[in-house]
Amino acid sequence: MHEREFRAFVSIAETGRMDAAARQLGYSQPAITYQIKCLERSLGFKLFTRHPSGARLTGDGRMILPSVRAVLMLMDSIREPQGDRSGELPDEGAAGGTTLPLVRRRTA
Amino acid sequence: MHEREFRAFVSIAETGRMDAAARQLGYSQPAITYQIKCLERSLGFKLFTRHPSGARLTGDGRMILPSVRAVLMLMDSIREPQGDRSGELPDEGAAGGTTLPLVRRRTA
């Protein structure tokens, strides 16, 4: 359940290959194997079936793919909001609220 | 940008105290200080202002809180989908699709 594992998972799902994901993300192949193994262990089910031709998503893997993509997009959006600092709030107390002024993005 | 940092962040935001968050999450206070320090460093801005009375959200901290909560909820939903295995898909090739059968939940 770590971000880098999620990125590896999506990359493999898209390319169908672990070594391609490794190159894309700047890791060695064993590192990718390890990351996916950790992710599968923490989730309790297999994400890919391994073949000589590459790695293919299982039903479970395909099931969580959209949520994983959503997590990564949210994380990217959390990283962004630097640069524009004009009308920011000064300080505030403990927050119990639910809906709040979503992350500020450069483009919007 | 790790899950445990996010949980610490939300817990502090809700309680207004680092030591309360530490107790709630089962860590020592220094561990919480360390986690928030790491998170602030990786984000590039402060999340809390520290006072003798506790820790209070900065404007930036308040800004990302909803997205952080969303990430945690998504992660919980990714962990859940075990237990119901009746109509699951067998296997499939590389997935380039965008919208897919969201994570199956016990309640819905």
Next chain:
DNA sequence: CCCTTTTACGTTCCCCGTAACTATC
């Protein structure tokens, strides 16, 4: 002085790369 957070330090465990192995074609 009390309360909350931070710094210091040592230990443990995680994550990665290199190297060697296995499996399928």
Next chain:
DNA sequence: GATAGTTACGGGGAACGTAAAAGGG
């Protein structure tokens, strides 16, 4: 024997707890 993935192993760094210190009422 080529390609894709896995296992083995050692090193560097991350994350924690205990202990001690610092900052404000």
